[in-house]
Every structure is written in structure tokens, then in C-alpha cells.
Amino acid sequence: MLRTSGLTKRFGGLTAVDGVDFELGSDELCSLIGPNGAGKTTFFNLLTGTLDPTGGSVEYREAEGDWVDVTDDDPHEMALRGLHRSYQITNVFPTATALENVRVAAQADGGRDAWKLWRNVGAFEGYEREARGILERVGLGDEADTAAETLSHGQKRHLEVAVALAGDPDVLLLDEPTAGVSSDAIDRLVELIRNVAADHAVLLVEHNMDVVMDVSDRVAVLHQGELIADGEPSAVREDPAVRKAYLGGYEGGDDADAGDGGRTAGGEAA
Template identity: 70%
Template sequence: MLRTSGLTKEFGGLTAVSDVDFALDDGELCSLIGPNGAGKTTFFNLLTGVLTPTRGTIEVRDGGDWRDVTDATPYETASLGLHRSYQITNVFPTSTVLENVRVAAQAASDDSFKLWRNAGAFEEHIEEAYAILDRVGLADEAETPAESLSHGAKRQLEVAVALAGDPDVLLLDEPNAGVSSESVGEIIDLIEDVATDHAVLLVEHNMDIVMNVSDRVVVLNQGAVIAEGDPAEVRNDPTVQEAYLGGYEAGSLDRDRETPTEETGADPEEGAA
């Protein structure tokens, strides 16, 4: 569904992403982990057209063919079925929950530039928005202003917006960041649910979540891939232990009451890297 070859991004003398070969398969949930500044968010920004690579290529599957999107804009990548959520909540705060998703659904359709029509005329997008809100557990909040939601519900709304337009690939940038312990289970369930019919690339610092939900884990350090494999392989890799996991031991993942008992202690990654 998505692949890169030799993907590199340099900012002056700093190489934020270095010669990354990566592939995400249909139906796969792959987690991208690494220490702060490893290049995870920069990698997301390259994939979605926010940044232009210094060199290398990015391709997405378009039907039965691969299409080069190395120099594509965010709108172009989204139109090809590559959608993302953001590390920092990024919704229209004064619009209702329904309107946030409805606008995203319209933007992903042929009606994206029909701005002179009354929003109520776009019944198909309203129906799609209600269906998505039901899926992410926000149907009862449809008429609530987004700014009034709890932080955890705002993260759910971010995923709902990313689902609008039925993308093939979802890039989820720390969907659990800042979520209260009471809401962690809902976010995990949501990640697993969307992975049943989408390819998902997940950035997440909570290693118990990563180890429990991932089909595959890719580890970045100083912009380069240092390991990849199934969760058990990555967890036991000495290079990964030294670069990131340290003394990590698996904790118990109680989805109903609290966060995992053991975490890496890493802070959320800074925006540019």
C-alpha cells in the first residue's frame, strides 16, 4: 500500500531521515518507534507531502499500480487514500463534532470545491460522518462543539476525521498522547478496530501498547532504521535495547482502568523530528 526507497531529509547539516527503505502492506498494523528526535514525525511529514524529500522516493498503491508521490502535495496524497492524524490535536474547535467529520468527508470527495451550496445539501457526507462517529464512539457527541470534548474524545475525533473519505492507509501520530488513564482502553480498541480494514502506520511511545497491537515494529534512531520485525524480535534486539528500550519489561495492559504498569518514560517527540 505504501513504500519508500532511500528516503532522506536533510535540514542544513542535520539529517533527520536517512536512506529509509520501508513498506507497509495491505491490512498491516506497523508501529514506528524510537527515541525523541529519531525522525518519526519528519518521516510522517514526508509521506504525507508536508515536507519534500532531499532524495529518495515515496510510492502509494493506486488500484493495481504504484504511483510516485515523492513531490506530491498533502491534498494529492490524501486524494490517493493516505490520511493522517496529528501529534497535536488538529480539529476545528468551534465547529461541532459532526461538522468536523462532514467537512473532512466532503474534502475527500468531488464536492470539495462546491462551497456555495448549503452544507445540508450534502446528505451523503452527513451520513458518512454519522457512520464514522458511530464507529469511533462519538455518535452521542455529534452536535457538541469540538472544543468541549475531553482530550481523549478529541483524539477519537482526530481518528474520525482521518477516516473520512475511506482512506486505504492511516498514519496515526501518537493517538494516545495526553489521554487520561480512563480513556486509554478506548483509544487502543479504536486503533485495533480501524486496523481491521485499513493499513495502519502508528507512532506511539507507550511500549506496552506497541507490543500488544502491532503486527510489525520498525525502529528509527538518528533518522535511520536500526531494526524491524515482529514485536518479540524487536523487544529482544540488543541494538534496540541500547538505543531506546533500556530496561523495558512488559506490563499488564488493563484497558478498563489504567495505563500499562511499565513505560519507557519517553516524552512525546518534538514536532520536527
């Protein structure tokens, strides 16, 4: 669904992403891991058009099966093509209800006609039905009329996924969805990630290694902007270069959730 060739981003003398060749299939969940400063968020921003690359290209496979060069697309164009994302920091309208947050996202993906001011309100019922269905899917059906700011942190993370699902995208980029989520709520979030990965291509940035090893079909590892490993979770976990650069002594089940104020997989304080 999505691929890069030699993708590079420099900020002055700093190379944040260095010649990355990467491909995400239509039916897989790939986790992107690496130490802080490895270039993960920059890579996300290049894929979504938020940043322009210094070099290389980004291609997107459309429904007809043709690969299209989208290197110069802006975020709105990428979203309309079917690539949606969530963010590290909760990014919803706090005073709007959960339903309104998702409905607005659905309208934004609905094209120019979705925003004609003088249309009868009944013309927007389709977007509301879509929003309610998505909220049911992410476990927030009973919170449809609740203001986003009063939801728990875990519920807000579910709402962010709901917003990303609006408009039925083909590809979801989820940026640290478990960050700050309590250990009690992580299991529900993991089940949600599995659920959306059943019918979407998913690229997941995540620091919780238990989550990564549990949900991923593939794991790609960035270190100092370079892709140093890409393969099945078990193979990546045992890769000497990966263990040296990032995983350290991770054996599974460790308190490795940087987003929850714990320890990163490399053993450094978050």
C-alpha cells in the same frame, strides 16, 4: 500500500531521516518507534508530502495494484490518493461540532463538486450520513452535536481519528494518538485503533510500549534517522541494538507512556 527507497531528509548539517527503505502492507498495523529526535515525525511528513525529501523516493500502490511515484505529491494530493493522517497535537475546529468536523473532512475528500456554493443543501446529505456513521464507529455518536472544544481530551483524540477516516482512506498515519490521554481512556483508544486497523493499513507512531506491543503486527525502529530494526514485536523487543538505543529495561507493563507525563521506554523523563 506504501513504500520508500533510500528516503532521506537533511536540514542543513542535520540528517533527520537517513536512507530509509520501508514498506507498509495493505493489511497490517506497523508501529514506528524511537527516541525523541529519531526522525519519526519527519518521516511522517515526508510520507504525506508535507516535506520534500533531500533524496530517495516514496511510492503508493493504487487500487489497480500499480505502484506510483508520489515523491513530489503535496499533502492534498496524497489525501485524495487515500493516505490520511492525524497529528501529535489535537487538530480539530474547536467551535465546530463533532459532526461538522467530520463532515467538512468528508467534503474535502469529495472533490470540486463538494464545494459548489449554490448547490441545494440536500446535496450534502451524503456527507452528513458518512460523518454520522464514522462518529458511531469511533464511539462519538452521542456527541455529534457537541462542540469539539467541550469534548474531553480522550474524546478529541477519537474525533481526530474520525476526521482521518472521512473519505474512506486506504492508509492511516496516526501520530501519537494516546499522547496526553488518561490511563482510563487508553483502553478505549486501543480498541479504536484495532477497529480501524481491521480494514485499513495503519502506520502508528507511539511512545506507550504497552500499546505498541499489544496492537502491532510489526514494529519498525528509527534511531538517529536510520531504520535499525523492523520485525515482529517480540523480536524487536529482544533486539540488542533496539534495547541499547531505546527500550532500555522495558519488560512490559511499565509506566512507559511519555504522552501521559510518565517515563519514556528509554527511561528518560518526557
